[in-house]
Amino acid sequence: MxxxxxxxxxxxxxIGLVGVEAYFRGYIDPHFQLSDFEGDELEQVYRGTLSEDAYWQALINKYHWNASVPQIKAIIKKGVQxxxxxxxxxxxxxxxxxxxxxxxxxxxxxxxxxxxxxxxxxxxxxxxxxxxxxxxxxxxxxxxxxxxxxxxxxxxxxxxxxxxxxxxxxxxxxxxxxxxxxxxxxxxxxxxxxxxxxxxxxxxxxxxxxxxxxxxx
CATH class of the missing domain: 3.40.50.1000 (HAD superfamily/HAD-like)
Incomplete structure (x- = not known):
C-alpha cells in the first residue's frame, strides 16, 4: 500500500522557460536553443558548486549575449509558470x-x-x-x-x-x-x-x- x-x-x-524566446529576442543569438542552457556549468549549479550569477555570466561570455546577468535572470523568472x-x-x-x-x-x-x-x-x-x-x-x-x-x-x-x-x-x-x-x-x-x-x-x-x-x- x-x-x-x-x-x-x-x-x-x-513549467520553466515559457515564452522566453520572445523575451530573449534582441539580447541573444536567435539561433540559440534552450537545450544550450545545459552543460557542465548547469550541473555545477545543481550540485551547489557554482552560483547562479556565475553560471549566467559564463553563458554570456560563451555566447556573447548583449545582456547583463540581472536582465537574464529577470527574463528566466518571467518564464516560470x-x-x-x-x-x-x-x-x-x-x-x-x-x-x-x-x-x-x-x-x-x-x-x-x-x-x-x-x-x-x-x-x-x-x-x-x-x-x-x-x-x-x-x-x-x-x-x-x-x-x-x-x-x-x-x-x-x-x-x-x-x-x-x-x-x-x-x-x-x-x-x-x-x-x-x-x-x-x-x-x-x-x-x-x-x-x-x-x-x-x-x-x-x-x-x-x-x-x-x-x-x-
Whole structure:
C-alpha cells in the first residue's frame, strides 16, 4: 500500500522557460536553443558548486549575449509558470493523510525564488534539493535520502517525475513510479494505483449530516 508520495518540481509542479524566446529576442543569438542552457556549468549549479550569477555570466561570455546577468535572470523568472491542477492534487493528498516529499534538481538561488513565488515547500513533509547534498537524480542516494527524511520505505513509496531516466533511478531502489504528463493524467493514474483522491472533508460532513438527521427522528 502506498503511504508516501514524492514529487519532482520542474515539469510536474511548474513549467520553466515559457515564452522566453520572445523575451530573449534582441539580447541573444536567435539561433540559440534552450537545450544550450545545459552543460557542465548547469550541473555545477545543481550540485551547489557554482552560483547562479556565475553560471549566467559564463553563458554570456560563451555566447556573447548583449545582456547583463540581472536582465537574464529577470527574463528566466518571467518564464516560470505553475502547471494547472498539480497543486490541487497535492493538497488533496495532504488532507487525505499521505506523507508527501519533494525531490528536485535545483540550485540554491532558484529554490529561494521558487519558494517565495509559489510557496510550494509548505505542502510537503520533507524536501530535498540537489544543491543541498551535491548529488543529482538518478543517483540512488538522492532517493534514499528523501525516503530517510520522510521515514518511509521504498516499497510503500511512489515517485512522480516527467523524466523517464529519473523514474528509473527510483525504481532501482524499489519505489513505484508514475511519469507526469498532465494533472488530469496524474489524477487518473493515481486512481488506478488505489491512491485516495476523494475529499475526506466532504465525506465527513455528509456523515455528520446523516447522524444529525437520525438523531432528530
Amino acid at each position: 502506498i503511504t508516501t508520495i514524492i514529487f519532482d518540481f520542474d515539469g510536474v509542479q511548474v 505553475e502547471i494547472p491542477g498539480t497543486r490541487q492534487i497535492i493538497e488533496t493528498l495532504k488532507r487525505n493523510g499521505y506523507r508527501l516529499g519533494l525531490l528536485s534538481i535545483h540550485g540554491r538561488e532558484w529554490v529561494e525564488h521558487y519558494e517565495q513565488t509559489f510557496n510550494h515547500h509548505r505542502l510537503f513533509d520533507a524536501t530535498l534539493y540537489s544543491y543541498e547534498v551535491g548529488l543529482c537524480k538518478p543517483d540512488p542516494q538522492v532517493y534514499e535520502i528523501i525516503l530517510e527524511r520522510l521515514r518511509a520505505r521504498p516499497e510503500e513509496s511512489l515517485f512522480i517525475d516527467d523524466n523517464l531516466a529519473y523514474l528509473e533511478g527510483a525504481r532501482k531502489i524499489g519505489m513505484a513510479t508514475l511519469q507526469f504528463t498532465s494533472a488530469a493524467q496524474l489524477k487518473h493514474d493515481l486512481g488506478d494505483l488505489g491512491v485516495r483522491l476523494h475529499e475526506r472533508y466532504y465525506i465527513s460532513c455528509a456523515i455528520e449530516y446523516l447522524i444529525d438527521s437520525n438523531d432528530s427522528l
